[in-house]
Amino acid sequence: MGVWRIGADVLARSSFAVSPLIETVAALKQLGGHPTLPGQRAWVTAQLPAYRARLAADPFTAAFVKAAFPPRWLPDFLSTPPTDVDGTFRGELERVRATPPEVARADLATGLRGAALPPELCGPDLSDRAAELLAWVWTRTIEPDWPRRQRLFQADIVSRTQRLSSGGWAATLDGMRPGMRWLGGGQLQINTYDHPPQDVSGAPLFFIPSTSPRGWVGSDAPFRHTVVYPCSGILAEPVRRTPPRALTRLLGPVRADILTRLESPRSPTQLVALTGYGLGSVGGHLRVLLDARLVQRRRSGRYVLYYRTEDGDRLVALQRPGRHTGQEGALPVQETIGRAPSLHLSRGVR
Numbered sequence: 001m002g003v004w005r006i007g008a009d010v011l012a013r014s015s016f017a018v019s020p021l022i023e024t025v026a027a028l029k030q031l032g033g034h035p036t037l038p039g040q041r042a043w044v045t046a047q048l049p050a051y052r053a054r055l056a057a058d059p060f061t062a063a064f065v066k067a068a069f070p071p072r073w074l075p076d077f078l079s080t081p082p083t084d085v086d087g088t089f090r091g092e093l094e095r096v097r098a099t100p101p102e103v104a105r106a107d108l109a110t111g112l113r114g115a116a117l118p119p120e121l122c123g124p125d126l127s128d129r130a131a132e133l134l135a136w137v138w139t140r141t142i143e144p145d146w147p148r149r150q151r152l153f154q155a156d157i158v159s160r161t162q163r164l165s166s167g168g169w170a171a172t173l174d175g176m177r178p179g180m181r182w183l184g185g186g187q188l189q190i191n192t193y194d195h196p197p198q199d200v201s202g203a204p205l206f207f208i209p210s211t212s213p214r215g216w217v218g219s220d221a222p223f224r225h226t227v228v229y230p231c232s233g234i235l236a237e238p239v240r241r242t243p244p245r246a247l248t249r250l251l252g253p254v255r256a257d258i259l260t261r262l263e264s265p266r267s268p269t270q271l272v273a274l275t276g277y278g279l280g281s282v283g284g285h286l287r288v289l290l291d292a293r294l295v296q297r298r299r300s301g302r303y304v305l306y307y308r309t310e311d312g313d314r315l316v317a318l319q320r321p322g323r324h325t326g327q328e329g330a331l332p333v334q335e336t337i338g339r340a341p342s343l344h345l346s347r348g349v350r
Helices: 009-011 020-031 038-055 059-068 089-097 101-112 126-173 245-251 251-263 270-275 278-289 310-316
Strands: 002-005 182-184 188-189 205-210 214-222 224-230 295-300 304-310
Touching: 002 224, 009 205, 020 038, 020 089, 020 224, 038 059, 038 126, 059 101, 059 126, 089 126, 126 182, 126 205, 126 270, 126 304, 205 310, 224 304, 245 251, 251 278, 251 310, 270 278, 270 304, 278 295, 278 304, 304 310
Parallel strands: 205 224
Antiparallel strands: 002 188, 182 188, 214 224, 295 304
């Protein structure tokens, strides 16, 4: 199995990040026929005609995607970790463009396992043309939807930093992507492939959510390493919760929806991603619920998390079918949900 040896200093300097380039590479893999989760299938179907037309018209593109995305392999120069957590697509693309062509060819040759590179990939402009393809995928298929995807990725990061603060790195890393788990003793199993252990001490890790159903790992040794993982929950077909009808009549549909979703602490960004309402709308309704003492808030690192108070819990529980007791709405003691402990993010995790 593939194992990374990681020191405590590496985890202390690790960060969650959002990467437009990583998401573009994930999209290119999906357009090339790699596995896709249900929530992405309609998007793939809509984009395939233009993508296939480009393959047919450009021999370089056809040869490149075949060489770059064989099973169980992704060239490092396409999965270079971002240099910061707020990188732009243009900045990340320049790192691909700056890859020496001989380095890019060596990466591709590794994935071909001894097969010769096709002649279309042997020119001096390999990195430039790969960057052009990525720019085409970004502009045509990702950029129009990027604000929504970015909100969903940020919501996923908030959720995982909450888990980190309450359960530590073992709880956060286990199951982050298929085959990945914390073994203890400074060892992180990154996949189940038969690879020799790799020492990544001294370089920070970036954990990046994406729409890839499996994710991957990348390395820019000895400077930084990447774990790309499936963004939890949002990639299945969206399920729209319907708040109880009486609660909707009492509070209005938006406030009822928000209150129903606050069974666990969430940030305004998470609520925007989950509900589809704008940030200003969510913020305004949270203020009303806060003034009514149906929710409370606390700071967790750089995030503000909202959660239901006991009165908010009781109000939601009273609207559930079969929850009325006949005693003026009184609920058994176990129906009152206790509050979660205060959350604090580990130093170095952003």
